[in-house]
Amino acid sequence: MSFVTSAFHDGGGMGARMRAYDWSTTALGLPERWPPALLTLVRVMLNSRQPMFIAWGADRTLIYNDTYAPMLGERHPAALGKPFFETWPEIQGEVGALMDRVYAGDPVHMDDLELTLHRNGYPEEAHFAFSYTPVPGDDGNIVGLFCACTETTRQVLTDRKAASERKRQRALLQQMPGFVAVLREPSHVFEYVNDAYVTVAGERDYIGRNVREVFPELAGQGFYELLDRVYATGEPYVARALPIRLVGEDHDRHLDFIYQPIRNEAGAVIGIFVGGYEVTDQIRSQAALAESESRYRTLFESIDVGFCVIELRFDEAGRAVDYRIVEANPAFERQTGANVVGRWVSDFAPNLERRWFDTYGRVAITGEPAHVEDRADVFGRWFDVRALRIGDPAEHRVAVLFTDISERKRMEDALQVLNATLALQVSERTAERDQLWTLSEDMLARANYEGMMSGVSPAWTRVLGWTEAELLSRSYATFMHPDDMGPSLAALARMSATRRATRFENRIATLDGGWKPIEWTVAPEPDGANFIAVGRDLTLTKAREAELATAQEALRQAQKMEAVGQLTGGVAHDFNNLLTVIKSSTDLLKRPNLPEERRQRYIGAISDTVDRAAKLTGQLLAFARRQALKPEVFDAGQSVATISDMVGTLSGSRIKVVTDLPDEPCFINADPSQFDTALVNMAVNARDAMDGEGTLTITVHPVPVIPPIRSHPAVRGDFVAVCIEDTGAGIAPDQIEHIFEPFFTTKDVGQGTGLGLSQVFGFAKQSGGEVRVQSTVGEGTMFVLYLPRVEASAHSPQAEPEPLVDGHGMCVLVVEDNADVGTFATQTLAELGYVTVWTTNADEALAELAKDADRFDVVFTDVVMPGMNGIDLAHRIRQDHHDLPVLLASGYSHVLAQNGTFGFELLHKPYSVEQLSRLLRKVATWQRRKRIMGR
Template sequence: MRGLDWAATPLGPPDRWPPALKTLVGLMLGSHQPMLIVWGPAHTTLYNDGYAEMCGARHPAALGGSFRALWHDIWDEVEPILARAYAGEATHSSDIAFTMHRNGYPEETHFAFGYTPVRDEAGRVAGMFCACIETTEQVKAQRGLRESEARFRNMADHAPVMMWVTDAAGRCTYLNRRWSEFTGQGETEGLGLGWVDAVHPDDRGPTERAFLAASAAGAPFRIEYRLRRADGTYRWAIDAAAPRFGPEGGFVGYVGSVIDIDERREIEDALRASEARFQTIANSIDHMVWSTRADGFHDFYNQRWYEFTGVPAGSTDGEGWNGLFHPDDQERAWAVWRHSLATGEPYHIEYRLRHRSGAWRWVLGRAQPMRAPGGRILRWFGTCTDIHDQIEAREMLARSRESLAREVAQRTAERDRIWQATSDLLCVATLDGRFVSLNPAWTETLGWSEAALMAEPFLAFVHPDDRAATEAAAAGLARGETQFRFENRYRHRDGSYRWLSWNAVPRDGQIFSTVRDVTAARQQAEIQRELEEQLRQSQKMEAVGQLTGGLAHDFNNLLAGITGSLELMQSRMRQGRVADVERYITAAQGAAQRAAALTHRLLAFSRRQTLDPKPTDVNRLVAGMEELIRRTVGPAVAVDVVGAAGLWSTLVDPNQLENALLNLCLNARDAMPDGGRITVETANRWLDERAARMRDLPPGQYLSLCVSDTGTGMTPEVIARAFDPFFTTKPLGQGTGLGLSMIHGFVRQSGGQVRIYSEPDQGTTVCLYLPRHYGAADDVDDGLSSGPVPRAGQGETVLVVDDEPTVRMLVTEVLEDLGYTAIEAADGPSGLKVLQSDVRLDLLVTDVGLPGGMNGRQMADAGRWMRPDLKVLFITGFAENAVLGSGQLEPGMQVMTKPFVIEALASRIRDMIRG
């Protein structure tokens, strides 16, 4: 605003500006936040440096000009807001989008702003004040992040395999929908390391250790384990992941997938069993049997081979048996073998083979290739037959053929029995969408005959909503892509639909599928979800009812004591019987104090109480309370204090921590009606990822304060409800049930956690975990001064701002009794007018929550802008963290919680003014 000829503007020189405009300009120039003032009927525009950056190329020409000229390109959107402000209406908007030309080209912009009318001394609207923030970059960045996240999640949630993502610490941050469908875990249940709970107990430990070791090294991860399905059964799965690296090369986590390989392992097991059977059969045959890989490398000889040749087992693997051929037959035998390998034709040749006796004997060597369905050669199986004795050779050959025929027949029968008896739906289909072969389970599941199912394309039976996805899966199969766990709905003959889960593999122009009816599983999952939702709603309503009933009961009792005492006081004073008034006053004060204590407990439970956190030496605090605890629990209970050497300090409200410790010791005493021992123990705790997760805390350094007893202990059911409001195991009238809930609320509000460890008849340990504070602990205040409160100095004045007349009256009475001049105000704007005047003010005493559009903190900040040394005492019924800054007050500011002792208020006022 410097350098502008203000005399040439409608506002004139600054020394002629109205006081309200001067005040606003002072506030605006002292702030880094973009601010704007529009003044007078000409809408003259004033703004600070922060707002000038938002004006772009229109600054500085817009300064001192009209608001319409500044924002002429968006005037249609802005003019109604300005009109509302000049009409006396304040507005606030967030994330408002404009298309501006402030730099000569159109820009998409976003703003959050508030427009407030400003009145002159006569109460008329003279202008408008605006505080705003440009949020364009944040909105665009958040939009891009959301779009990227949505694209990834859409892709992952539609993937046919289970997918997951972790951070650099190995904590799982995302699991796709397929994981939840397969395992039955909820959307967040598998996050962190919760996914390990779905692994088979025998595989869980090795899997977790392998995963964390790979994550620590940032190395690729691959392991097989058994994974629990939603129906409780376990299936083998392969879990593989590739590491992700950030722009600077640092490991940032994994992207991985989990694939069901149960059928594959079954096939592999079957192949291994088949191989074992083959070797058993081969070793039982009375002639030489061998096999090779597809490349002709020999990898098996039966026992008969070694017996015949006399060579050590394994010495003829590969091509090591050249020396067993007769020199005249060796080249010819290998040429025929190479021809068979090249053409796939059966191997058939006679040659002389050296016997173990050293003699050469004629043998018949034959081999056949084993092929895959597509014709590819997988292996060669061969025999060598001693044909010196033709009869023996023919008999041996006959027995071999008979054995092989039985094996083939047995395997064919086994396959046919599996095809007929399995409950799974097995089928072969063409790539153009027609069934070729179906097992009986299809008719049992869908009611259609095999002929009816094969008469139409299978899409005719698919639910209309699933056809697009089915066509996409079929297109993937046509491209050679295997489809695992693809689900769609097929129409039953009765018109209903069944959910089917497909594992489909394309081979040689056909589709081979294993299909399961998962209708019941999906219905059960839906029923389970509905039951869980009903249970959560029931628990929520039970907690609300318990809280409401307990609160009404206790407060009605306390109010009865207060109102009854006041009525009796009034009656006795009318009768002139003032001797009894003191007793009724004492009763009313006691009930009021108990009501205040109950309110503080409720606020602690809800984590809304006002805390005064200070760096605290917990060992010193416990030592200072040790004698009080011993006197309170009585001589029948022994008290041991075990303080850890070198205990860290913590940032906590020491008074609340003292109350919590005393409450825990009283609970421990009540759990030992026949006496016992209480142990109060402190310790430093370093919680790693696993330990922190068990205590629902972030990893890091903490100190613990634990109270243990040798009492009756708790059952798991009692522990589960111990922190519920108004829950107590004590007889009626002996406890409110708010003690532990208050402790829990206070500790959680302080950034810590509470845990109970107990067993029936084995005692109880309650541990408070509080974050470590890196700094020295404050000295513990031993209490208030017991001396008289000094009176006010000459002319000392206090401004009291509170919307409750009774509170203003009480505070004013205290101030006047001490000789102060008291000025009262009922709301923020009224208090601010006094602060803007020239009257002497030594202290501001204000409530936090005030009417009139300005709370106590805002009023105090505005007052300090004009009176930098102003001292402020906030009085409040509960913590308004947004106003008090989560417990962090500026120097010269203090807070007291309502209700308070009048003497304490007087002492605090005196200390702040004299401090």
């Protein structure tokens, strides 16, 4: 395939059309003569999912891809190879000038260009976002332009429609007969007021200012506090005839109004709707009412107010016959006794009186609001109702604001017979109270703040055993457990100071000498000297909680054992595979007359298998957070930039790797090699999830908090977030909890060990960070690695020395308890020209040093040994022989994993001859420099 034909390869439908097109009839001529720049752009365009086109040459010949074709409408496919403005003559005026700028060398980008197109046989409004990029020829002159564009017509028209809807809603509010305002934010900033609101409150500078700025005269009248409470609790507030004193007025006005919280889609309160009526004239006309009416006015005003929106249905004669509850607040359910949102009234109240349909139907048809007080027999209640039409009149929707006034009506009737029945009512109420006091399973009491109880219910004796006389003759504090007395009395004092009910727990003595856990609810009485207490026995509840905790602990232990079984099984499987290779290679090496080429092959197989085993062990230790890391201060962004080329090679040519790195350095203190390994492990996981094709995005940025992850709360601080996001298949929800477990993998057998993500998890935890995963099946997965951010360090890591070939007779004290490893170490050092003394534990090593420490140039010691470990031995040598360097060797040590190497050089097991010689040369160089300085 030639370069020319490959430019049209895999280009979809347009690629096929371009291969079949007779280009000799166009100004471009045969593709074999096209310049390389044009062929490259064609290849990029045809293989992109972004709508793109190329305009080339003086006549601006048009070439485009599949996703641009729908923008042409009926002009596709005839537009291919034609001059641009022969295809688009109607936009030459708007677009021609822009293209002229591009051909003059000036790139052009526009987020919204409105055009009138005739692409489907009729004029239509269209909007586009695009970038025109000039393309220079070999001589530097512009020979064409490259365009990447997006048609935004639908979005523009959608936004326009939304703006129109907001305007319509404001118009509806303006038409409402009552005053209306919309407040936003916790400070209650005015977003909207209608004319009726201005009529009531006067001409003021409302919009953009908060309530306290607009109405300073309301300080002390309680309105600020009501608004704050509605915003904080999300509970609406309804007031009837509430007095208000405005600036410059010498008398109170009275308002009926509602403060209704406004919530966003997530349910959070973002503002308050204010609506109501001025009822000053009505209040003044009722000033002559009898004193008895004022006694129950407070009760009437404190009753919850219901609110709903209904949608009416009319018959052919224009008479309302049914209505559906479109919206309703919680008070609606409380006052009607039913949750009926979305249902028709004929379903849940088929016997509702005809007059209610006539009233609401008249409001919906005429738009005139209604205010009635009437009884709904189907609910068995009286209601005070205000109704007004809302929305499009054709929708027949009515807003209903109602209050249950059944109690008021009952009181009005009761007042007429009160004198005749007062004694009977008092007797009945007293009997009800005595029955509650006697039969309640909760412990009821009346007490004062001086420590004595004046009344206790029989439940006290049933629960605790004490008699009423014993309880009333002693201070209630004497019955409390000594450890609980302080917190209990503090709760009572807090209740007395705030005049609010409070709840607490303590232990109360029983007659038989035991203690029972009691939950108390205490509330002050109006007299200020006494309070009421209600106590509930928690003995059974506590026992059940303990049983539940025991069961949960047993479940956790079972899960832990299952995880250990999975881990050991996975380790055994992988190490058996590795040992098989080593065993087979050693058996073959024993065969006589083995050719050199095959001998080298088997030796290489053994070496490679040992490296894989060491890597497997390292991943296990990283997951277990037992690996001794070598942290350095480095820029995470620079490290990601360096390794991104490797990630691109690993992912393949069909995966696009995008990096987004911060302008400022993001320094972290971590093991660079483990950091790179974690990035590669996450990148390989993303590659496999995308099946070799997609976009892999790597971003680095500083963050002030680690969000809540799994069962851990959010952590605030200074962190660096490294994010790797793919467009792959995603992870099923039931697998998310298991992806960091060792040996857990969704890949086929032989395609992965299941340790890659467990290494990421262990590295993050051991480095003081965290790892988070988000995934949507079918859309992709995002891993975020959080690591603590640190200040830049002036220290630069030293380059590793070359391996030491000749030890020149330097003396090494070897401390190794394993006979095989000790034999190997001494033989290896002898091969390198060192003199060795081998001891099997720390005590023997200290004895050798006590004989003559000056004969040794370096101590080479294992970390994990019986008795004194290598870390303690190294500290002892540093204390007693501070000029004698120590080289540690370890395959695993929890001390190293938790505390680091304490400044000693560390050689990881299994180690090679080259690694051993390199570190020996490093410490030997230090020893040689010490001796030279000491002369």
